[in-house]
Amino acid sequence: MALPGEGYGIKMKEFLVKLGKIDRRVIYLLVILAVVIPLIVKIRLPIFISRETNGVYTIIEHCPEDKIVLLDCTWDAGNRGENWPQTEAVMVHLMRKGIKFAIMSRIPQGTGFGREIAEKVAKKYGKKYGIDWCNLGYLPGEAAMIQALAKDIKGVVKKDIKGTPLDSIPMMQGIEDIHDISLVCGIAYWPSEDWLRFVQGVYGTNVAFCSSAIVSSAMYPFLDSGQLCGLLVGVRGAAEYERLLGTEELGTELIVPQSMVHLLIVVLIVLANIGFWAERREKKEERRGIRDEGGETGK
Amino acid sequence: MKERVVKIITLLGGLYYFLEFVLPQEIKGHTTYLSSFIVPMGNILMVLWAFAVGLGLINLSITHGKKVKKLEPGWIYSIAFFIAMLAMMVTCFLDTYHPTSLVRQFYEILFTRMYMPLGATIFSLLALFMATSAYRAMRVRTFEATVMVVSACIIMLGQVPIGLWMTRTLPSCIQLPRVSAWLLWIANTAAYRAVMFGIYMGMIAVALRLWLSLEKGMELR
Numbered sequence: 001m002a003l004p005g006e007g008y009g010i011k012m013k014e015f016l017v018k019l020g021k022i023d024r025r026v027i028y029l030l031v032i033l034a035v036v037i038p039l040i041v042k043i044r045l046p047i048f049i050s051r052e053t054n055g056v057y058t059i060i061e062h063c064p065e066d067k068i069v070l071l072d073c074t075w076d077a078g079n080r081g082e083n084w085p086q087t088e089a090v091m092v093h094l095m096r097k098g099i100k101f102a103i104m105s106r107i108p109q110g111t112g113f114g115r116e117i118a119e120k121v122a123k124k125y126g127k128k129y130g131i132d133w134c135n136l137g138y139l140p141g142e143a144a145m146i147q148a149l150a151k152d153i154k155g156v157v158k159k160d161i162k163g164t165p166l167d168s169i170p171m172m173q174g175i176e177d178i179h180d181i182s183l184v185c186g187i188a189y190w191p192s193e194d195w196l197r198f199v200q201g202v203y204g205t206n207v208a209f210c211s212s213a214i215v216s217s218a219m220y221p222f223l224d225s226g227q228l229c230g231l232l233v234g235v236r237g238a239a240e241y242e243r244l245l246g247t248e249e250l251g252t253e254l255i256v257p258q259s260m261v262h263l264l265i266v267v268l269i270v271l272a273n274i275g276f277w278a279e280r281r282e283k284k285e286e287r288r289g290i291r292d293e294g295g296e297t298g299k
Numbered sequence: 300m301k302e303r304v305v306k307i308i309t310l311l312g313g314l315y316y317f318l319e320f321v322l323p324q325e326i327k328g329h330t331t332y333l334s335s336f337i338v339p340m341g342n343i344l345m346v347l348w349a350f351a352v353g354l355g356l357i358n359l360s361i362t363h364g365k366k367v368k369k370l371e372p373g374w375i376y377s378i379a380f381f382i383a384m385l386a387m388m389v390t391c392f393l394d395t396y397h398p399t400s401l402v403r404q405f406y407e408i409l410f411t412r413m414y415m416p417l418g419a420t421i422f423s424l425l426a427l428f429m430a431t432s433a434y435r436a437m438r439v440r441t442f443e444a445t446v447m448v449v450s451a452c453i454i455m456l457g458q459v460p461i462g463l464w465m466t467r468t469l470p471s472c473i474q475l476p477r478v479s480a481w482l483l484w485i486a487n488t489a490a491y492r493a494v495m496f497g498i499y500m501g502m503i504a505v506a507l508r509l510w511l512s513l514e515k516g517m518e519l520r
Contacts, residue, residue, distance in 0.1 A: 022434070024431045027427075027430050027431050027434060028427050028430075028431075030430075031426060031427055031430045035426075045459075045460030045461060045463070045464050046460055046463050046464055046467065047460050047463075048460070048463045048474075048476040050476070050480060051480065051484075076418055077414060077415040077416075077417070077418025077419050077422075078418045078419060078421060078422035079422070080415065080418070080419050081419065081422075081423070108352070112410065116411075139345065140345050140348035140349050140351075140352075141341060141344045141345035141348045142348070144316075144340065144341045144344035144345065144348075145341055145344070145345050145348075147316075147337055147341060148337050148338045148340070148341025148342065148345075149341070151334065151337050151338055152338045155338040155342075156338060156341060156342065156345070213458065216483075217483060217487050217491065218491060220483050220484055220487055220488045220491065221488045221491050221492050221495070223484075224484060224488045233458070234458075236458055236459060239460075255459060255460055256460070258459055259459035259460050259461035260461070261426065261430070262455045262456060262458070262459050262461065263456065263459075263461050264430070265429075265430055265433050265434075265455060266452045266455055266456060268430065268433065268434040269433055269434065269437045269448060269451075269452065271434075272434050272435070272437065272438060273437075273438060273439050273448070276438045276439070277439075
């Protein structure tokens with residue numbers, strides 16, 4: 001005969017086991033809701049400024065005005081979510097400080113994205129192409145190109161993306177080699193370590209990276225050794241940088257849905273483990289029950 | 300004969316870059332002249348690299364062209380490939396050499412309103428797969444799995460503002476962002492350095508084999 005409350009206990013056990021077997025379509029729906037709801041309901045969360053983001057901010061604050069900054073915008077549409085707010089935040093800072101910068105890319109699509117963001121920010125701050133920023137275009141060749149560029153910029157890049165000779169561009173007057181570049185900022189899904197090998201290691205030029213969050217753990221050894229002066233980690237880095245600049249742009253907007261999805265994944269992991277342990281316990285009890293029965297019949 | 304020429308060029312190219320990096324510009328008052336050629340060598344390699352883009356296009360065209368010619372399953376997608384490729388190529392050429400407002404509009408439609416959202420969509424699908432993979436794979440079975448799951452949860456929450464918000468009432472030294480930063484700066488750095496040491500030792504061996512054309516794939520048939 002069933003004891004009072006035994007039905008409830010069995011139902012509870014079944015519920016706990018089901019927690020470990022949630023249909024993936026339910027998970028997809030939860031992820032979509034976790035992304036969409038914070039975009040509709042404007043929530044603002046406190047932002048902790050990390051050491052690595054501070055590093056990028058500090059180095060740009062101390063960039064001299066007589067040198068240029070080189071932005072390596074090697075990202076495409078797939079990384080737009082993380083690299084676009086990072087690029088925008090860095091360009092806003094450079095334009096505010098009046099530091100000239102040149103955009104380049106090691107993939108064909110990158111220069112288009114860099115140009116689009118630079119035009120948008122330049123319009124806001126009244127900056128002009130050729131005087132405050134320029135676009136060197138797509139430069140293939142990876143390590144070989146970087147080594148050659150460090151030795152002689154105009155030997156490698158004869159014209160900008162519009163076909164204008166570099167000598168005719170006002171901001172590139174007197175910019176000959178890596179010694180005229182105060183900072184190389186690699187903005188990519190996984191920024192090239194060749195900048196560290198052939199530029200920072202050989203000439204001591206400051207290098208900062210803006211990478212996606214998933215590969216950022218690979219950059220921390222370079223931060224620790226001082227080879228990298230700063231690192232923007234995904235959307236979080238962009239949001240922290242915007243906080244330092246006192247603005248609220250795409251980074252600040254996107255960090256909230258990301259936070260919600262991270263929280264959802266942690267909750268799902270906890271539920272999965274509850275279900276896993278409940279199932280394991282049930283199987284143990286079943287085996288014990290079978291053994292007991294076998295023992296009784298054996299008597 | 301062809302194979303020998305390729306191997307000699309590979310050897311000389313690798314030797315040049317190695318010596319240029321290792322040797323100083325002047326040895327006992329004599330200039331090594333190696334650095335003088337770094338820019339022309341770089342330009343040659345950039346041209347070869349750009350050739351790879353064209354080579355990729357040619358290969359894709361041959362593959363998809365064969366599919367359309369033989370009407371193999373999925374040939375309609377090959378037609379879509381040719382239409383997309385030609386549309387983008389023609390638009391970009393006209394935008395560069397004969398820009399008009401209509402060409403610019405077409406470029407905006409193809410690049411900003413089609414290519415960018417499509418590229419972002421493909422990458423965003425990863426978010427859904429990551430959520431289901433984390434749910435299925437992160438089960439605490441052993442001590443090592445426990446350490447992994449706990450540190451993953453700390454990093455995931457510490458890297459976003461919600462971690463700071465959840466632990467805002469705790470002392471600052473044990474708030475999630477600080478614990479997460481410690482894990483990344485100390486534990487992760489040490490482990491990653493150790494792993495990369497091993498990887499780079501292997502890469503030196505592979506690089507030597509490639510330089511000396513000892514790899515099996517280097518043979519011309």
